[in-house]
Amino acid sequence: MSTNTPNEKLAVQEKGSFYKKIAGGVSDTSEGGLEKIIFDDMVDRGWRAGDAKDYDREYCVDLVKLRDFLNTTQPKIGEELLLDTDNPTRRKFLARLEKEIGSRGIIDVIRRGIKVDQHDIELFYGTPSPGNAKSAELFAGNRFSVTRQLRYSLDESGRSLDMGIFVNGLPIATFELKNNLTNQDVDDAVAQYSDPRQRNPKERLFAFGRCIVHFAVDDQQVKMCTELKGKKSWFLPFDQGWNDGAGNPPNPNGLKTDYLWKKILTPESTTNIIENYAQIVVEKNKKTGQKTRKQIFPRYHQLSLVRSLLDNVRERGVGRRYLLQHSAGSGKSNSIAWLAHQLIGLRGGKGEAFDAEIFDTVIVITDRTILDQQIDATIRQFMQVGSTVGHAKRSGDLRKFIESGKKIIISTVQKFPFILDEIGDSHRGRKFALIIDEAHSSQGGKVAAAVNEAISDPEDTINDALEKRMAARKMVTNASYFAFTATPKNRTLEMFGDAFPGPEGKTKHRPFHTYTMKQAIDEGFIIDVLKYYTPVASYCRLESVVETDPMFDRKRAQKKLRKYVERHDHAIRLKAEIMVDHFQQYVLAP
Known part of the structure; x- marks a missing residue:
């Protein structure tokens, strides 16, 4: 028989039939109920049920699962x-x-294993x-195992995490669960997670690199953190x-957040x-x-x-153009690096x-x-950078790198027309x-670069080069284009976007x-400048007061106000500082 309070029943009704089924059928709308839902779903999808008693708190491993993996x-x-x-x-x-985990991190140890005496031990396949x-x-x-109520602390044996997930006995993620119904x-x-009294970052399980990620989850939202640092945890x-x-x-068909364990965290x-x-x-x-x-x-x-792009390319092959509209704050540097790495070696058909x-x-x-560095750092995780990545800075570099078999070549927007000529003519068979x-151009900070950026939009450089080839019927067909930009122009949409019938x-x-941009603002990665933009509104209010005040000549007062707003050194300096600070923090930052 259900024991839900009237408020809980009302909340259940608002969350739809699935939650009503959970709350009414299981009679548990606590975070323990959410924990059971996640646990059962993960076990149904290939995860093994772990036992908290098998967890060794001194070495931070599930000894039973580690032993089973090695023996098998x-x-x-x-x-x-x-x-x-x-x-x-x-x-x-x-x-x-x-x-080894303390010095290299769990990611590298899982990927590369460890050496003990004469043994080269694999810890993951x-x-x-x-x-x-x-x-x-x-x-x-x-x-792949999931454990409920994981007691992790050597000092406080009563402290436990709602859930932990393991690969071959090695912890890779932890969960703290909450439920809006409570x-x-x-x-x-x-x-x-951020309270050192409850989740002390000095605990071995919370040390840097010990786990890959920590998830905070409720029935409507998910947040993640890769390093617990008390109040500084991000x-x-x-x-x-x-x-x-x-x-x-x-x-x-379920909870808003069930994509986490049903899609993202399958084995x-x-x-x-x-x-x-x-x-x-x-x-x-x-x-x-x-x-x-x-x-x-x-x-x-x-x-x-990245996954949707790889799937589409695998299905449709070479020759498509893709427009990726990702705002500042989306982490484009990492996205581009991950995409570049995985396009290498991607096979058609069934793979x-x-x-x-x-x-x-x-x-x-x-x-x-910063993107050069990010690609180098990402590729270094998986293969030798020197033999894989080339930076085409001088004329002739592009052809040399292509002919020598470099898998990833980094070049500049200014060289784009030449790149089209090179791959479309000299290397048509590849x-x-x-x-x-193309959303970023010459951000070195020098005056000449700034002037160049003001008069030459990198989007236009890309679009002009492609349009010339299209007009001459020499469009490069042996290439796929992946164009990243935050605010595409109409030309860019038409050039790279997916066509669909409009009105x-x-x-x-x-x-x-x-x-x-709205999602980036909502999630706190960039600032909504319109929300804090006040000078125009203030100017209009000042002007309105003057219009209705017979003590002032309207034209003379308006002229003086405009001079103050637009030319006063202090106002200009403050505006410039705000603009430069915002640019450095949210545009130049990776």
Whole structure:
């Protein structure tokens, strides 16, 4: 019999038939009820049920799942490590594992394994190669597990996380869950993670690089954090977006946030994230020279963007143009780097080993130094940068890199017309992916660069070059174009957008994928400048007062007010500071 209060029943009715079924059938609208829903759904989708008693809090591993994985995939090593009982050999192995994770991070340890004495130990087997029965068998040996009420603390045995998920006994993510029906939401989960008294960042499980990500989840929103630092913890939205803004769309078949565990955190999707997205990068402060490590996990729209592009290219092959309208604050640098990396080696058809690679070379067109560095950092996670990436800075570099087999070539917007000539004429037999970061131009800060940017829009450079070839019927057909921009012009929409029938039979165009300025504003990544734009309104009010005041001559007063607003040194200086600060923080910043 249901024990819901009147307020809970009303809230259940507002959340639709699915939640009514949960609340009325299970009689549990607490966060424990949400925890059970997530746990059961994940087990149904291939995750194994973990037992909190199997978690070793000293070494931060699920010993049973780790032992099962090694005994199944590397039985000889598993036998020699004596994992069944507590003994010096097992403790030595676990101590070495703990040390490697502490220095390299869980992502690299999972990808590359560790060496203990004479043993090279694999700790994870990635996505199997199509048609390779042995790699499929090894992948099946992985132990993806989810554990409820994970007690993690050596000092406070009563402290527990709502959920933890593991790969082969190694923790990769934690969850704090809240339920709006109990008047708690995702921000309460964030507050719990950020409170050192409740989730002490000095705990081993919360150390940098120990887990890949920490999720704060309720029934309507998801937020994530890659490094817990107490009050300084930075949680990013992990929502799908709704009505061009923040949040998630209504879900007639479940909770608004069930995409997290039903789509993003399936074993296959989790493997893909570990292999191609999650990473630790080293950033260097140009002023101090100090290096800091930063762990990165993709946001929802970044995963959606790259995966949808790869699926479309795999299905349709070379020759399409894609417009990606992603606002400032979307993390375009990472999105472009992840896309460039995964377009290399992408195969058509079903992705079988005998299917041909779709592209021979990926060319990234940008004027941002930060993007050069980001691509280098991303590629370094997966392959040798020197043999893979080339920076075409001088004439002749492009042809040299193409002929020498460089997989990724980075060039500038100004060289775009030459690039079209080169790949369309001299290398017509090869296939290219052109990733165009045309929304940014020559941001070196010098006066000459600023003047050039003012009179020459990089979007126009791209569009002009393509239109000339189209007019001459020499459009390059051996290339696909991926154009990133925040605010596309009509020409850009027509050039790269997807056509669809508009009103009165007119053809309209829209982006292939969007992360809107409204969503970036709603999620706090950029500022709504219109919301804080007051000078025009103030000027109009001053002018209105003068018009109705017989003590002042209207024309003379208006002239003096305009002179003050438009020419006063103090006003100009303040406006310039605001504009420059905003530009540096939200446009130049990665």
